[in-house]
Amino acid sequence: MENRTWWKEGIVYQIYPRSFYDSNGDGTGDINGIRQKLDYLKELGVTILWLCPFYKSPDADNGYDISDYETVQGAFGTTDDLSALITEAHQRSLKIIIDLVINHTSNEHPWFIESRKSGTNKYSDFYIWRDGKNGNPPNNWGSVFSGSAWTYSPERGQYYLHLFTPQQPDLNWNNGTVRSELFAMMDRWCRKGIDGFRMDVIGMISKPEDLPDAPVRKGKVYGEWGSLVMNRPQVHTWLKEMNKSVLSKYDLATVGETSGVTTKDALQYAGFGTNELNMVFQFERPDAETENGSKWTMKKAKLSVLKEIFSRWQNDLEGKAWNSLYWENHDQPRCVSRYGDTGKYWKESAEMLAVCLYMQKGTPYIYQGQELGMTNTTFNKPDDLKDVEAVNAYNEMVDVQKMNPELAMQYINRIGRDNARTPFQWSDKPQAGFT
Template sequence: MKQKWWQKEVIYQIYPKSFYDSNNDGIGDIKGITEKLDYLQSLGITMVWICPIYQSPMADNGYDISDYYQLNPEFGEMKDLDELIGKAREKGIKIVLDLVINHTSDEHPWFQDFLENPNSKYKDYYVVKSGKDGQPPNNWRSVFGGSVWEPLKNTNYYYFHSFGVKQPDLNWENKEVREELYKMVNYWLDKGIAGFRVDAITFIKKDQSYEDSPADGVDGLAKCTKKGRNQPGIEKFLHELQEKTFSKYDCVTIGEAPGVPYEQYGDFIGDNGYFSMIFDFRYADLDVASGSEWFKRVDWNVIDLKNLIFTSQTEIQKVGWGANFLENHDQNRSISKYIKEAENRNFYSATMLGAMFFYLRGTPFIYQGQEIGMTNFKRKSINEFDDISSIDQYYRSMNEGFSKEEALHFINLRSRDNSRTPFHWSEREYGGFSEVKPWLGMNENYKSINVEQQEKDPDSILNFYKKIIQVRQSGMASECLSFGEIEPILEDHPHIVAYKRKLNGKEVICYFNFSSESNVVKLEHKVHEVLLNNYKDEEEIITIQDYVLKPYQALLLLKKEENSYE
């Protein structure tokens, strides 16, 4: 594969509402990001992806857009964004925005015009169907629960929403809609952003029969993903989107493309693919039977995790480039998910996890707070949650026969609010995020997990993340770790994830112990140079072949010729 500039980036995802509050209204903002650019630069970040900052009533925290060309006032003004783009560029940091084009807010002028005017052309901008005998057009369930159909008052019509009731889906079958969206995409690219993370893009094509599906829950409904996601014909829309927007710019595009089978990955990220890279959620959702049904818990072990990661890596490597992540705004905290025992969630397990994913083949993404080891919270009542998906899952769990206590447990494990709690800058009140009570309750451990403390501690998670980044970006095996092929090893080992990266005769062997016990690994070669180690061992050269990996150790070894150190 021809090397592209965006393959070498280190991308940091910011949830703006929770990153840093510059004007002390309890809500993070664009100026807050600008104020923290030095922090991001010192970490080694080269690109920032910012979750939606467009005008929105915030029913789904910005993923319900009421004006694509305006910013939501709580985040700031356009001049603030222009300043951020400019100052970030001075520090070698590019800006990527979220692109939400499956749906708008029901407060978007298009939708409002259609509600007020029966003859509005904007009716055809949305998916609107007649009901059947006083009932919705079909039995599909939205991702956030309940029917995908919402009745329009005093009519027999319903509008379609894959997600929340205030997020009506756009009708991509209408060419006029598509042209409006392409114009908007090009507006933002002309402004100087580096590209987009493209939200929920596989939902833009629906099965046009709109027939019922077999019910899969006690509510008598069926997941809309069965006939409302990645349907035949989507390729026409995605080719057109790419041709009329992204292909005109030297930009990066990261697709959120759930539901795409591996055999279709070439269409999405191949040489002429729709996107630069896409996220694969299979390993992120290994603890639940469905990413959108958290009460269907799945037990898993390290071999299960390895199989999912390496299948993903193998399939992506065949055709293109991946976007590697441990956390995002829709996932729970990685140390709380992948390290099952709370007593083992510490510096070693956090840094081991960070290194394990960082050196996979693909562009690494770090979600805010991951680099200091932020954890899940534990809420005591459903009233403490903000996330609409969590609230839906709580009630669905009980409808499926679980107790109130069990339902709350499921939500605490998987809630999207886990990753949305305000960032921990210091041990001051509200974690230094704001001087007033934040929009969402703080995780109570901010006094022991925060940036200020970790910047002072050379042995902190934060400072080890800086080392992780430095090794990939500018270390002696940088090219190999960035562009080299990946080869899984020790695939049947119950506790160790291991792989090799290879390029132009260079070979780096990467070991990650997912156990609280030591484990011996037999090294194939006699001489290795240590590139990364989260234990403070003194040796820089290893010449033994039976190496004892300590609990939650991360170890990167560069294969050397035997006579190199004679």
């Protein structure tokens, strides 16, 4: 049954703090910069602010490698700054949801530092450790960001699993103490006044106990583990546990990042009455441009394919679950560059894409700068890149696949994540008024 709720009737605005607005001129966006722009956001008409990670982090993956879940990264400000932001947003009837990255931590998190010391201490089972096989990693899985998904720790004498960078070891969700620690941390954030969570790669928190080898696509080196890991039944058990322990106690908005999700899966995650999440992000639309399992292509999705995907998600969830609607985020290129025209019909393209989004049923998610029709940036050389995924992909294309460097940069420029992470264009002044 559909009931009226603030997150169904709201409009979400996603903020990537380091590139939104720099309040102190040090070249990095910050929490006080967000505070200074709250009136702009209120006037824009959005009602919910989603903050990308602001936590303490070594920044191996732009903050998605967290070393302390309850401390603000110094470059972004202080805990007091964050508390003031929450208060001032609420005074303007703006809700705040925060990124929750709990598939993995940083390798500099105290839990991992202790875990790698020994196989018998309190934290030894907080992560996924395995012995190697004949001097090789435990299985053939590849990392999302290139290379093996396993790294050897001489200190412990075992390999640890990291689906992303080696600096992002995966937590062992089979350990009940890990879940309890994470749920307690979430509860503390709720008591500080936040209004919800965007859950990073939440569909990947469960791994098969035997960690079998994965299929290897022709021409590839590592196994593709998606079918073995994504959206496993155990995820739903743990989300119901999370809901009972934390989420059900507060009036929250929750949305899960769920790669590989189908509409059937979405009903399990976010169907009305499932007691898991409110919404999920589906990837069928961006995945319509992949080839041979890779996002690094020049392929453009056909209009008929996009129409079929949007229609199916609208129809299959009608009356049963709630859609999240998005073109852009911190991981996707600018939609005008991707689907429209950045020249003569730039304005018309931006307006067309906005109408397409808003005329669907669901909660719209706007990424910072999307309201301006911001476009992709041209990166001329790999040294210009900040995104670890793009840097690793470039190196693999050039060094392993022996691709022409100029062609490799064309792929990066088209689909790379740095396109979404350039400074917000506040004005036509130098540095776009960002700093």
